[in-house]
Amino acid sequence: MSRAPSLREGFTTGSAATAAAVAALRFLLRGERAAEVVVMPPPRAEIQTPLRIPVAACASGPAPDVRDCPACAAILPGSAAHACVIKDGGDDPDATHKAEIRATAILLSGTEAPGDAVLLEASPLPLFLAGGPGIGRVTLPGLPVPVGQPAVNPAPRAQLCAALRDALVSASLPSGVAGLLIVLSVPEGRAIAAHTFNPRLGIVDGISILGTQGTVRPFSHAAWQASIAQGVAVAEATACPGLGMSTGRRSERLLMARYPDWPARAFVQVADFAAFSLQHAGRSSLPLLVWGCFFGKAVKLAQGHASTHARDAVLDMARLADLATACGVAHDGTLRSCVTAAHALELLLAAGAPGRRVVAAVAREAAAAAARFAGRSVRVHIFADDGSELASA
Template identity: 50%
Template sequence: MAARLREGFTTGSAATGAALAALHLLRAGCAPGHVDVPLPPFSSGSSTPSGPRDVAADVAADAAADAAVDAVATDGANDAASERGDFPTPRGWLRLEVAVCGHGPAPELAAWPEFAPLFAEGGSCGHAVGAGHSAHPRVAHASIRKDGGDDPDATSGALITATVVENFAMAGHTGVANAATGTDAAHSPAVSIEGGPGVGRVTLPGLPVPVGEAAVNPTPRQQIAFAMRHGALVFGAGPCPPLRVIVSVPEGERLARQTFNPRLGIVGGISILGTQGTVRPYSHQAWKATIEQGLAVAAATGCRDMGLTTGRRSERLLMDKYPHMPQRSFIQVADFAAFSLKAAGGMPFDNLIWGCFFGKLVKLAQGHAYTHARHAELDMEDLARLCRQCGASCADQVRHCVTAAHALELLLQDKAGNDVIALTGQKAAAVAANFAGRHVRLHLFHTDGRELLAL
């Protein structure tokens, strides 16, 4: 029996946990070893903030037995919340270990020109906001090490940091409205959320974050805002002044070069993402979301042609064929043939272009909507029938081939092999056009870089 793959958590959950830990230090006076992070989506209708449960099982399969154990927030905190307004209910809670927690701003934030004046001695980032509050802001920071589980990406292992500033002037700062989390504005602190060093900034339209803003997606913003308001009630007594949360990633600018961010027009760092808070290993939904986002950016920035490829090597080869097309006009769609072609076909591109190697071409010709080897086996008998139809003498050998690469080499040595390749390409182009709802150009490449077919 195969071992269950270990789940991880998003950069959004990591940023939320870091902000919670920093708030805990400010409100309760001590640095926590772990925090319980609320998971989106949030549903309305609960009159109290649900207490966190130990859900370590969400990230570690061998901790499944602990999932039923409740570590509910104190009754006093729940009673206080009930008196102060309605709270939505998170999907669940995720317990995360705190890597760093201390007073003052994160080191990378204090050294950044945009924020350094706010934390300089004698500087001011706020003013008195009401009776009982000091005119001087209080600041703490914390970090969570992001864990992608058994589906690691470029950000897995990175420190995601949040600096929380308590008691500052909200004027001029954009944040998440109280209405976004369903809380009562009269009894919950205002929360401002922004990006610091290592968090990318959006420069192109088509993304869920407006141009010019930090690449902290809407759901993580909601997640952080909910956590801050819940934490303000649970950590310490008394009303909480306005809170400013600044997310930073010490290695974010370097890590971003290993992601699709530069192609999407997100510069200077990684994105803070996550619609569920947790990461399922090899998530189909995550890849589909990336495809959709890439298509949206390409369309919003006026790209006329769209190049879809099944991987990095085929993408490089297709880029060489179309040097006039900007990088954002190319998307690696992996095995999601039907999904990506349908999505691209419904957008206002003049031309759709498909680039692949022989194995994916054969699977597309055989009508597979999803071409992963586990779900779409090559039908060598069908390929052999095409060989016989074109008079290729290698038909019987092809029928017994295990891999498409072997079959291709046999075809390239056969006098009628090019006819078989062309017929396979025509069938694949017809299937692609059916998925997309319109014509699709097709390019077949050899793994040595040669172009074998262009339709």
């Protein structure tokens, strides 16, 4: 029997930015045009295996897209170089897959933050970071980066600092150098960000530089859960009137229509992570928790499944059939033999008022299960494929 091929890991935007910065610094100090660089994952990553990252280009001077940035004003000849790394998401590509991640390294003659740069590390050599075109800027509280700063998360910042320190250990700096500035940029960053949750989180003008582990593991649950936690934090920090959790894009759009006065940042797509998202939301100070989904996910939640993924949660059709009988639905066992929730719903709706009572009962049971996960009340909305609301509780 042949073995299934293993899925290929990629590397994060944080690793891409770090590799580009190291390559740019080496070119600036040594004239070394590296084909690849080896960087370590962020210092707190679980696995500390060196990452070999290809470098697409190195050249002198600042990257073309950052020459007008405030932090790059009055660059002296010979004091800057840039490099580019192509982000590789492996077999789990996301919106940033194949994006150009650029870094410009600039030697500074002073120790003051140039332009809008932020200080990453004060010694032994001050290291500064600035976000160029395509790098998002944080505008709302609740994120791990202060408002007004470039959207480069703490783990990639630590990864960048550690890599630059290592690169500087064996380097001979020109006399008069008092600091180092790294300017990150992503030429297509603004367009890419439109396909991410950044606009909803108050991150404007580009993508975020992310990655707590340095690598991208295919179909990473941890990455999605981190996104859920971040969404809850932003909704809480910006005093949203509630949190609307949904299992996908369609159910989210329908939930948004149900709560039209809520801002977009009040809604978080939680996929199949029922227990995780509800527990996380339950610990927040948000005054109202709302869950929106279609019938199949609602039945799984009602039956107490922590995950509503088909792999983890099997629909108990016998239990649904018993509920139908209790609600007065006359059936000859067809509900028990249904393979899908969609077929069961079709039969229930065809039964008229008694079938509607079953759907309402599922909503109540789902709300009760959600409340157990959250530790407090949760309102559940069940939607039909045509966009109508079947029941709420």
